[in-house]
Amino acid sequence: xxxxxxxxxxxxxxxxxxxxxxxxxxxxxxxxxxxxxxxxxxxxxxxxxxxxxxxxxxxxxxxxxxxxxxxxxxxxxxxxxxxxxxxxxxxxxxxxxxxxxxxxxxxxxxxxxxxxxxxxxxxxxxxxxxxxxxxxxxxxxxxxxxxxxxxxxxxxxxxxxxxxxxxxxxxxxxxxxxxxxxxxxxxxxxxxxxxxxxxxxxxxxxxxxxxxxxxxxxxxxxxxxxxxxxxxxxxxxxxxxxxxxxxxxxxxxxxxxxxxxxxxxxxxxxxxxxxxxxxxxxxxxxxxxxxxxxxxxxxxxxxxxxxxxxxxxxxxxxxxxxxxxx
Amino acid sequence: xxxxxxxxxxxxxxxxxxxxxxxxxxxxxxxxxxxxxxxxxxxxxxxxxxxxxxxxxxxxxxxxxxxxxxxxxxxxxxxxxxxxxxxxxxxxxxxxxxxxxxxxxxxxxxxxxxxxxxxxxxxxxxxxxxxxxxxxxxxxxxxxxxxxxxxxxxxxxxxxxxxxxxxxxxxxxxxxxxxxxxxxxxxxxxxxxxxxxxxxxxxxxxxxxxxxxxxxxxxxxxxxxxxxxxxxxxxxxxxxxxxxxxxxxxxxxxxxxxxxxxxxxxxxxxxxxxxxxxxxxxxxxxxxxxxxxxxxxxxxxxxxxxxxxxxxxxxxxxxxxxxxxxxxxxxxxxxxxxxxxxxxxxxxxx
Numbered sequence: 001x002x003x004x005x006x007x008x009x010x011x012x013x014x015x016x017x018x019x020x021x022x023x024x025x026x027x028x029x030x031x032x033x034x035x036x037x038x039x040x041x042x043x044x045x046x047x048x049x050x051x052x053x054x055x056x057x058x059x060x061x062x063x064x065x066x067x068x069x070x071x072x073x074x075x076x077x078x079x080x081x082x083x084x085x086x087x088x089x090x091x092x093x094x095x096x097x098x099x100x101x102x103x104x105x106x107x108x109x110x111x112x113x114x115x116x117x118x119x120x121x122x123x124x125x126x127x128x129x130x131x132x133x134x135x136x137x138x139x140x141x142x143x144x145x146x147x148x149x150x151x152x153x154x155x156x157x158x159x160x161x162x163x164x165x166x167x168x169x170x171x172x173x174x175x176x177x178x179x180x181x182x183x184x185x186x187x188x189x190x191x192x193x194x195x196x197x198x199x200x201x202x203x204x205x206x207x208x209x210x211x212x213x214x215x216x217x218x219x220x221x222x223x224x225x226x227x228x229x230x231x232x233x234x235x236x237x238x239x240x241x242x243x244x245x246x247x248x249x250x251x252x253x254x255x256x257x258x259x260x261x262x263x264x265x266x267x268x269x270x271x272x273x274x275x276x277x278x279x280x281x282x283x284x285x286x287x288x289x290x291x292x293x294x295x296x297x298x299x300x301x302x303x304x305x306x307x308x309x310x311x312x313x314x315x316x317x318x319x320x321x322x323x324x325x326x
Numbered sequence: 327x328x329x330x331x332x333x334x335x336x337x338x339x340x341x342x343x344x345x346x347x348x349x350x351x352x353x354x355x356x357x358x359x360x361x362x363x364x365x366x367x368x369x370x371x372x373x374x375x376x377x378x379x380x381x382x383x384x385x386x387x388x389x390x391x392x393x394x395x396x397x398x399x400x401x402x403x404x405x406x407x408x409x410x411x412x413x414x415x416x417x418x419x420x421x422x423x424x425x426x427x428x429x430x431x432x433x434x435x436x437x438x439x440x441x442x443x444x445x446x447x448x449x450x451x452x453x454x455x456x457x458x459x460x461x462x463x464x465x466x467x468x469x470x471x472x473x474x475x476x477x478x479x480x481x482x483x484x485x486x487x488x489x490x491x492x493x494x495x496x497x498x499x500x501x502x503x504x505x506x507x508x509x510x511x512x513x514x515x516x517x518x519x520x521x522x523x524x525x526x527x528x529x530x531x532x533x534x535x536x537x538x539x540x541x542x543x544x545x546x547x548x549x550x551x552x553x554x555x556x557x558x559x560x561x562x563x564x565x566x567x568x569x570x571x572x573x574x575x576x577x578x579x580x581x582x583x584x585x586x587x588x589x590x591x592x593x594x595x596x597x598x599x600x601x602x603x604x605x606x607x608x609x610x611x612x613x614x615x616x617x618x619x620x621x622x623x624x625x626x627x628x629x630x631x632x633x634x635x636x637x638x639x640x641x642x643x644x645x646x647x648x649x650x651x652x653x654x655x656x657x658x659x660x661x662x663x664x665x666x667x668x669x670x671x672x673x674x675x676x
Binding site: 025052058062064067068070073074075076094105108111113142145166169179192193194195209241245319 | 378386416417419420421427428429435436437439442444445446448449450452454461473476479480482483486535580598647664665668669670671673674675
């Protein structure tokens, strides 16, 4: 096992490996080429693969994401980078109306090996227009798959799997994860792309979470352990499809469910998880499932208020204690 | 142009007209549902452009695409079956009138969100350029589609990277019910391409030979590696925007003026060694297609059986298409799920 590396480096190595393996792979987006990517994800690749395979685009999210759709229809494997998910609102027609639907509407005639990578989430005082979380919108689209890697190892695995898939896949990254570190073993066999992973075993409650909230949930679990509560922490790794079996198995064991999400609560990933697991495991539950989620407000610029708008480890600890007191 | 090609153009236009009129009839009978947009009046554009294309070119079209699909070689019966929502349709009943697809014939789809064809064609053009192939992506759109952001985004990228894309504007002067001077600050659509340094021309879209020639020239430029081209064809739809639209917003005199330049009439005329004189046209009466049958016969360009035989043959094909569509089975929900997951292969998700 190598030294810990940054999450962005794992993505960079995944792109490098796939660009080298298949001439049909190309990356396009704003500043992905000469500049090396806003978060360094494509650093060094332009020099190695040239401008046709690392294509710097104009600021035209709808246009270049749609261009990716067209290229995928004829067997290319485009990897579209949208600088942040906030700008993906301009590309939703290409993602939802085209990428997700054309293979189906054509009666199964066309491949759609399109990957759209983008960071979402709340970073550091970027204000409401740069702090969007969009998973609730994308989760509701039949035909799309959504991977949410939370560690460098998963970033490496899932991006490579996404590029090799013939289906359209959103790889949802997080601005605050790019410079987080973890170990990466390139030789390890990957699990299936959408399988959840139990990061921490526990018997008192199941914390189901994804993306950056995994780290916060693990911090909370450690604090809870000091207080005698053992939380099982599950990283979903995927928002569509959802690995129900892993989650269900955990709830059958712990009898309590807490979902932690950064996105706001209403009609979000947490709502789906609570509904789906209640349907599956109602009689196994000892208490009503709970959600810790972002507040129902646009993210404020003010740093203190921003921090208060999304879950903190203390919020998770408090919610878990309440849940276990029931 | 050789007589054989002219007859082929005429044949496709006659088939297009007959197919669309029959589709309207089947719609009123309830055999076709949803939105049905029909092409009569504009036949010269699809027929002229696509006869100038090679089978290796990719076609990206809009929701008004039955005729484009058929000229690309998709059999009328599978187009009709798709309109009927049947399993033997060219999209197996999943797409309908607005979403015809045929991968084998490089018919890359009917797209029903206005402005989607540009980026799709740009992406295909990008793939062609990367692979250095002598192919082109032909991108259809209406005059109403040029005010979408994707128009400008795609034209910019295609010009910037010199992609082999032919933009084909079917300017029928209306975005549904809004006349072009009420929806566009610059009503000469081709002039907009100048903003991206894409060579552009306006051509009479009611004259199939002019359409064909202009397209040939544009495609030659593209295949020579000179980047994208832009053609604006002025045309007119004789019907409303869709079956739900009676088209009452258009002045009668305008409709009549365009009907007098019915592209089928013009096509028939052009199979002659000379145009008919105004007196000959006047003498022939109000039937704009029928009155030229005589001229065709005299020119000797039609098969010995004559125009009426062509019409009869077209009608037979359309009849057969309807019978095929009626007999085709309904797709099942299992089919639908299989189409949704068609690209999954042996991949294990979880």
